[in-house]
Amino acid sequence: MNAQAPFAALQDPRLNRPEPFTPRDGGFFQRDRSIHPPAHAPGYKSSVLRSPRQALLSLENSVSEITGPVFGHNDLGPLDNDLIRNYAKDGDPVGERIIVHGRVLDETGRGVPNTLVEFWQANAGGRYRHKKDTYLAPIDPNFGGCGRALTDDTGYYYFRTVKPGPYPWRNYVNSWRPAHIHFSVFGSGFAQRLITQMYFEGDPLIPVCPILTTIPDKDALDRLVAPLDLNASTPFDSLAYRFDIVLRGQRSTYFENRSEGN
Numbered sequence: 001m002n003a004q005a006p007f008a009a010l011q012d013p014r015l016n017r018p019e020p021f022t023p024r025d026g027g028f029f030q031r032d033r034s035i036h037p038p039a040h041a042p043g044y045k046s047s048v049l050r051s052p053r054q055a056l057l058s059l060e061n062s063v064s065e066i067t068g069p070v071f072g073h074n075d076l077g078p079l080d081n082d083l084i085r086n087y088a089k090d091g092d093p094v095g096e097r098i099i100v101h102g103r104v105l106d107e108t109g110r111g112v113p114n115t116l117v118e119f120w121q122a123n124a125g126g127r128y129r130h131k132k133d134t135y136l137a138p139i140d141p142n143f144g145g146c147g148r149a150l151t152d153d154t155g156y157y158y159f160r161t162v163k164p165g166p167y168p169w170r171n172y173v174n175s176w177r178p179a180h181i182h183f184s185v186f187g188s189g190f191a192q193r194l195i196t197q198m199y200f201e202g203d204p205l206i207p208v209c210p211i212l213t214t215i216p217d218k219d220a221l222d223r224l225v226a227p228l229d230l231n232a233s234t235p236f237d238s239l240a241y242r243f244d245i246v247l248r249g250q251r252s253t254y255f256e257n258r259s260e261g262n
Helices: 063-067 218-222
Strands: 097-105 116-121 146-150 156-162 180-186 193-200 239-242
Touching: 116 156, 146 156
Parallel strands: 097 239
Antiparallel strands: 097 156, 116 146, 116 180, 180 193
């Protein structure tokens, strides 16, 4: 287990959970572009202005962007992966306590070690701790809503938090975002960053979310939904959800900032 853990909730949840797919040898796996959502999707209102109108250009990374800096365990604090405690001042935050865990994998199913995983989210009422979030839900004084972890030698990560709430947004009348957690995964340098979102199994807002309905492939959408994992839950304390992140290939996670590279 990761030595940074401030809580003893996860003894070894991987023992009773099969791997998402069997590692295999092989070279480059061609991506399937048909599973990606279109850049211009009128149902997702802000994509109309943000979508490119001309062909994209491919820019090579410089050596400095590829080779550094390197993240290590000494760069993380003891509470970085415990969102229940890392901002608390006068008690625990309000909400359903949960554990999120999984592995960062390459396209062959092998774990990617020493990967910095960042996560941020709204509180249990659906409000972010951000000056531009004006949703009427109250700010939780004991919840900051962000944290990070470093994967171990097998690509494994985990953190503890409260389940975020859904919230309305100004897309069309009565548009709501499902409960979700934002993820960012770094490579060997700051410029190698992939960003995605994790959703929760059984959320009734997933099928009607204007953003998620732009994804044309059901399997690709399902890979953004974390299933309940009772084997990793802590009795009388926290439920657990499993979210594996596959960097590319035929079973890759959809990354919203680098869709052309999935």
